[in-house]
Amino acid sequence: MAKETLHGVNTIPVAGQALLLTTTSGGTAIHLVRPVENDTRGRPAVHDFHLEPEFTERVPTASRYDTAALSEPRWSEVTLCGRTWSVMVGGEAGPVTKYCDPAFAPSCSRCMAIIDKLFPAPEVDARLPLVAQLVAQLLVEHGLAQIYHVPGDQVSALRKEIRRRVRDLSGHPIKTNYVGGVIHAECEPVYEIHAMTYQRAAVEALPSFLTGSDESALPSLPDWNVYWGNWAVS
Numbered sequence: 741m742a743k744e745t746l747h748g749v750n751t752i753p754v755a756g757q758a759l760l761l762t763t764t765s766g767g768t769a770i771h772l773v774r775p776v777e778n779d780t781r782g783r784p785a786v787h788d789f790h791l792e793p794e795f796t797e798r799v800p801t802a803s804r805y806d807t808a809a810l811s812e813p814r815w816s817e818v819t820l821c822g823r824t825w826s827v828m829v830g831g832e833a834g835p836v837t838k839y840c841d842p843a844f845a846p847s848c849s850r851c852m853a854i855i856d857k858l859f860p861a862p863e864v865d866a867r868l869p870l871v872a873q874l875v876a877q878l879l880v881e882h883g884l885a886q887i888y889h890v891p892g893d894q895v896s897a898l899r900k901e902i903r904r905r906v907r908d909l910s911g912h913p914i915k916t917n918y919v920g921g922v923i924h925a926e927c928e929p930v931y932e933i934h935a936m937t938y939q940r941a942a943v944e945a946l947p948s949f950l951t952g953s954d955e956s957a958l959p960s961l962p963d964w965n966v967y968w969g970n971w972a973v974s
């Protein structure tokens with residue numbers, strides 16, 4: 741029978757580095773740990789006693805891990821968020837100790853905030869100011885806007901820029917949501933002014949919309965859809 745491939749340390753790649761997924765004694769959050777620069781001066785992912793037969797008998801999945809890899813003294817003594825950690829959490833192969841379930845991502849908000857900063861901010865696309873201005877005007881006028889096909893790395897900067905422009909134009913705050921690849925933006929104080937009109941138009945048009953009998957009766961609602969791709973800049 742072919743020997744099962746043993747699993748190594750449970751890490752995630754972050755900005756070119758493999759960070760170890762760990763837990764603290766008595767804690768439930770999953771923290772990240774950096775490798776030390778000199779990879780013989782750190783601590784191992786799993787302590788020796790976790791690898792004793794007496795211990796691993798109680799955790800059958802522990803035998804699926806490469807004990808040599810788990811014993812390499814290559815990890816920082818503290819997590820990214822500065823805590824002393826106890827042990828690596830298991831990954832695909834299952835639990836490595838009886839103390840924690842497998843995990844595939846950090847859950848400590850402090851560790852996550854720190855790795856966010858390790859990624860360089862994406863370059864702002866040349867069309868972003870144009871789209872932001874258009875959306876801000878829609879929001880100030882009608883209270884609603886939906887923006888389609890925004891590249892993922894531009895979503896956060898676009899939401900921020902729309903918020904800033906609406907505040908400059910009207911002094912109003914806005915809410916934005918990013919659901920199913922579409923940014924929904926609402927300026928509540930403006931929307932409230934028009935809400936009755938929008939609702940009446942929608943209700944009046946519903947019967948003919950459902951039967952398809954009279955297309956001219958479709959509600960005359962503002963066009964608050966914006967398509968990122970329509971605003972190419974040369």
Ligand SMILES: [Zn+2]
Pocket residue numbers: 770771772819820821822823848849850851852
């Ligand atoms: Zn942490």
